[in-house]
Amino acid sequence: MGHYQTLRTHSEEGVLTITMNRPERRNALNPTMIQELTEALEAADHSHDGAIILTGAGSAFCAGLDLDHLQSLTAKTREQHRADSESIAHVLRTLHNVQKPTIAAVNGAAIAGGMGLATICDFTLSAPEAKFGYTEVKIGFIPAIVSSFLLRQIGDKRTRDLLLTGRLIKAEEAHELGLVTRIIAEQDLMREARSLAKCLLRNSPEAMYATKRLLNYYANHHLDAEIEAAIAANADARATEDFKEGVRAFLEKRTPDWPSRKTPASAGK
Template identity: 55%
Template sequence: MSQKTILVTDDHPIRTITLNRPDRKNAMTQEMQVELTSAFEEAAASECNALILTGAGDAFSSGLDLSELQTMRDKTPAEHRSDAERIARLLVTLYELHIPTIAAVNGPAIAGGTGLATLCDFTLATPAAKFGFTEVRIGFVPALVSAFLALQVGDKRSRDLLLTGRLFGAVEAQQLGLVNEIVEKEELNSRAHELAKSLLANSPQSMSATKRLLAAQNRSWLDAAIVAALQANAESRETADFREGVSAFLEKRKPVWKR
């Protein structure tokens, strides 16, 4: 597969996938979402036994790219539904990947970037890393990530993070259970590989079976949550608040919400 937005490198049996749009702070496009999903699926079918996910440059991922926001207001309901389904497939593929996954968060991981970083089995972050589910700031609903977040931190904390849309640092993320370790930036890559190598000492079949078991225990609830999330995601893009929020963001002004 030709990859334009990510880099895939092997230090057998460890594979690293790097979000590779450093000039755009690794902001996500449709192309990146498709390439990431394919890369995760290829990793599952390969002989690699551990996967590291990181970002090029000074950011992990700043969320959705501006170019994607600019086109959203003109999409049809069917196109919005297709967008939501593509994002759901990306998140589910990462969550259900049967090999251990490690996120090496080298900088800001915002909105969808937070989702990717915290869905990995292990999340390592630099002291300067920032996280946030900022969708409500532009009239959007963080529907798909909400299903996974509720599993990770519970209902009350999910409401705090999703309704405020606030940014939070690595220390709070660790306190919430979204980050496993805080690692100095210059040591992040080596620590991610050290962790991956320590996992290689375990039975790959046992780890795979454990991951499948954990996913199966949550599948009924998660399947229902994702169905609801897909609907909410698509519907939110048809609202006046979404149109105003996106317009305000693009015009660099404060949104004016109708009460």
């Protein structure tokens, strides 16, 4: 594995652990981390390791987009918005398509894109204190790219609940929805993740890879078109006045004054 600015990687007995390592920013996603995660996952798929654990350093798993990056988005061009959306789609798709089994060890908050990373993994182990949520609508944004994956996991009605309310849910509810495989005491989380990984290593690698390829084949036929539509919707949302106001309000710690509420007839056009 290469040297990374925003990640730590550790390979031991056939298990690769990728740790998002920006604890001072709650492991928030910036362009460097998005690129490095993509590279690390692609490298892992061609390594001698047979299972992958994804976790976060410090008290959070991943808090979504970094605030500095979020603020910079309000001044970007349509082409830049699309390129940024494509990079996020690429890392999520890469995680989804990794042929080796993936385990998320969710040690704390998994928000927005961070929740996407946590729940796209084949197994999602969570500490009881972890919180999950797609909070994008609260800042005038849309959780477009993750929506396609989420629909397949929990269905239409539950997806609408999470995405339209933007509410945070506890690990217990995430488990009830099927987004979390097991809830494990925080002090035991990494030990249990490694134990699961070692259990998987006893299986036939080719049989597991073939199983994942088959499962992904069922989804990929639809995912291609859906993610392309999501990238376009994501880029469009970043250019709206509601998004600009939502980011300003979030950074200023105040309630947003949504421009689209003042002109409801134009909403959604």
